[in-house]
Amino acid sequence: MKTPKVLYIDLSNNTGEIREREELKFFLGGTGLATELFLENVNLNSHPTDPEQPIVISTGYLTPYYPVATKSIALFYSPLTNSLGESHAGGRLALAMKLAGIDAIVITGKSETPCYISINNGSVKVNNAEPLWGLKATEAATYIRDKEGMSGLRSILRIGPAGEQKVAFSMVIVDTYRHFGRLGLGAVMGSKKIKSIVVTGNGIGLDRDVNFEEYKKIFEELHKKVTTGSMRKYHEYGTSLNILPLNELGSLPTRNLKSGLFESAEKISGEAFAEHNLTRKFACAGCPLGCIHIAMRRNKFAHEEEWERNEVSYDYELIYALGSLIGIDDRQNILKMIECTEELGMDAIYTGVFLSWVTEAYDKGIITQHDLGVSEVKFGNTEKYLEILQNLVYSDKKFYVLARNGLTDLVKEYGGYDFALLVNKNAMAGYHTGYANLIGQSIVGIRNAHTDNAGYAIDQEGKDFDAQTLVDLLLQEEIFRAFFNCTGICLFARKVYDINLIIRISQLIGYEINEDYIKQTGTKIYLKKMIFKEKTGFVIDNYKFPERFFETPAGKKKLSKEFVENALKEFKNRLLQLKMEYNIL
């Protein structure tokens, strides 16, 4: 095991230092290391956006030694859920941190004036970012890019105006096309007055004393595996390939999940985007797979053939949230919506769920033109949606001031919880596939994200699992992923990197782990996070699912509350058993 090097930055006291945290080496890296650092520094008695709260960013212990180990993991106190915030991003950040000689960063305190932080080989500089405050996320990066050196081996994080305004679902953009999208890290960065963080490094100390011939052989086998066979789908069409099959199943949330079928699914499919809009693909640094799909947003802004263009990245979740969910079937309009969330810096999934709730609430008369300052809000009306998003960030109207805290505050004021597509205060991802997805996202999942335990994939196996089996499958996957996310390997490659392979390649670079260690580490990480959630007020018995999930058939089948209740009972028992077994209470 290698001792992790943690860079501590305290903005209130203007200090930065690297500490070697030997006692944390057994948590490896990624989410394991981040969880420890987060729990050491978080204060449950103050608000998530108070200066003392930490931002933890950690890299996987296999980064940058093997292909596709590209993820960095952020942990923070989420202003959206008032609970554990965790978000994962690709891009160049993980590599840049390793090149700078840092395994993890902990930022606490608050800058008095807007700043951007430069981290270069472990030295920290806090720069004035006053002129950048208020700029779109896209514009801010341009200035910083020009000012800082080391192009190529550099990573730039930035927030948009939504983060500055502490919109609870604002995000952090990483190297233009990747994001710490979920649960509001943008607002936490904004509350500390950090517009941007730049990381550069020269790679000193990355070399290891290894059996080089074996290392080379394994690396090259892996390079081949991730660029061939079943992995090709991520490169060819990307995640948007899921639009048609999910629609076929009746699981593509449409018009605020009034339906799981979108009549225009073909128009917004991955195949249609590839044929008409795709202009190129990008990859995270160290990933030969390359799943980032870029489309050209093209707009005629005046007569006489006056055109403007921009390059926008798209994925399944974005097409769902800013397409079918809000009834937009025009690809250019979807791209326009994506571009808007990029510029303002907001989680695309939550933004879609927010807008779809607004549309239905407006239709039902719960909210009015007077509240919104916008009239004729209807599904599919892109221009109205763009106006609402601008207001969300900039308007002082009561509705928007509440909306900046997320839907939970809005439904308290206006009602309409039962058609708010929330999974424990987070926005649902684009899968209305069945019980495993609903319970996996709402209850079992640490981040209330579909990537926690892939319930949608369990549902799509098409088997009618009993409640006990379903809970076992969810927990098994959740615990495996709690370990897997210590490695830094992208979840897309989880089938290439099976447990035996992970053990072998970890040992090769000096991490003596085995199957038992993996299970124990995963379980401990999961339990620690779950207990943190419970401390922040999450009680399974008090949880109420929005009715909409039961009204609209999931995968053409209506869900029964009785089954869900049974599954929750099972889960509570299993959780208690695990806590006793691991003596983590």
Next chain:
Amino acid sequence: MVVAIKVAVNGSMRKVLIAKYMSRCMGCMSCMFACARRVRKSLSVAKSAIRIKTKGGYSSGNMVADHCLGCEEPPCIPFCPEGALVKRKNGGIILKPDLCNGCKKCIEGCPVRAIFWDEEKKLPIFCIHCGNCVEFCPHKCLEIGEI
């Protein structure tokens, strides 16, 4: 497609690395990892003799590759005060590490930013035009070709 072939004036063809199709580059850096691993025998991608970067941010256009172009009259050679740089027969530079004093003047002397620095060995890094990187480029942006 028109491919420009430059014929050397003095008749000696050079066989060097050409970043021919950079508009296809995804920025995965597999070439850099391959160079570090195969040529430098290092686990650090910072040891690579090729650098992939954006032209000015991802959204602004294509990627670019900084690498040795295998100049006919390499401008870096006269910058070396110790005579540590020797012209490679088929294009490029051979470094005589024992003669290098670590002054980095060769880096300044390269007009195409193609010489890198090994912080640990305190030596400049030169491309040897071996083609190991070419093998690992998933979009076949690179090739070894004659100029």
